[in-house]
Amino acid sequence: MPTFDADGISLHYETHGASGRQMLLLHGTTGRSTSFSPLVPYLRDEATLYIPDLRGHGRSGHVPDGYRVVDFAADIASFIKGRMQKSAVIVGHSLGGLIGIALAATSPELVTGLIIEDAPLWLRRFSVRDGSERAYRFFSDLHELCVATQDEAELRARIARELPEVAARETADLPSRLATIDPDVLRMSFDNSLMDHFEIDRSLASIECPTLILQADIAQGGSLSDEDGGAALELLGRGQLIAVPGSGHAIHEDNPQQMSRLIRGWLAESGL
Numbered sequence: 001m002p003t004f005d006a007d008g009i010s011l012h013y014e015t016h017g018a019s020g021r022q023m024l025l026l027h028g029t030t031g032r033s034t035s036f037s038p039l040v041p042y043l044r045d046e047a048t049l050y051i052p053d054l055r056g057h058g059r060s061g062h063v064p065d066g067y068r069v070v071d072f073a074a075d076i077a078s079f080i081k082g083r084m085q086k087s088a089v090i091v092g093h094s095l096g097g098l099i100g101i102a103l104a105a106t107s108p109e110l111v112t113g114l115i116i117e118d119a120p121l122w123l124r125r126f127s128v129r130d131g132s133e134r135a136y137r138f139f140s141d142l143h144e145l146c147v148a149t150q151d152e153a154e155l156r157a158r159i160a161r162e163l164p165e166v167a168a169r170e171t172a173d174l175p176s177r178l179a180t181i182d183p184d185v186l187r188m189s190f191d192n193s194l195m196d197h198f199e200i201d202r203s204l205a206s207i208e209c210p211t212l213i214l215q216a217d218i219a220q221g222g223s224l225s226d227e228d229g230g231a232a233l234e235l236l237g238r239g240q241l242i243a244v245p246g247s248g249h250a251i252h253e254d255n256p257q258q259m260s261r262l263i264r265g266w267l268a269e270s271g272l
Contacts (some may be wrong), residue, residue, distance in 0.1 A: 001033075001059065004052075006078040012059035013052035013079075017044035021272070022088040024080065025051045026072075026096030028250075029189055030142070030177050032058035035093070039252040042260030046267070050084060052076070054096075056182035067188045069095075069198040073102040080110045089113040089272060091263070093252060094120060094223065095189075098200070104211070105203035113209050113272045115263060118216040118249050121228040124200035127192040132223075138166060139190035143183055152179040169221060171253065204235040210270040213241040214262065220248040240266065 092100035097119025156175035216222030
């Protein structure tokens, strides 16, 4: 797995495909590059795919107290300029969607198009504690576990025993992902400091590139409400929202073929 030095932060990444179009896939909190494995076979012929482990995740470097949306976005800007060397379509899931918003707003020359996959846009109105009890408990409970141990086998046993609802809805590789995560990623998620110096609405209003919002099914664990999706569309100059009924928060895992079909159609309509 190759690495890139993003101003002193080692980012591990995968590449797939060999098209002239470039696409950068950004995972969510606790994810890693392999989180997009279900989607890769459906997109590798559409673009050259670059899929990094974000700082603090997977094999990438750790930066204690350095996991704000703006920190992640700075890494990705450096990666695009230094490794990809031309602008890209960004696909961002959850946290990755927030990073994509920040980057498209502050570095428009690096982003030709933006796909926001079920990002928690309710953070435009609430802190994590006030906006989602489930998200707050998820991050705080996992932080407590990771501070206690990052042994994968022990994490697997404790999650099954102490957090059966998390075990039931997460993929089986969660313990493996947590074994390499910096616990500060989780802390800064539940204490809301990941949002420092980043305003969603102001950033959305600054985005000039075509933007597609993919909305998962709230009844299946989706994060994006109709209210926040609608508000985002009003702020975007060139936005489109498509709901994916029946899909949980990770559309790329639940419905990769449908997601790829929606992406291909949108790329064609947008002339990207």
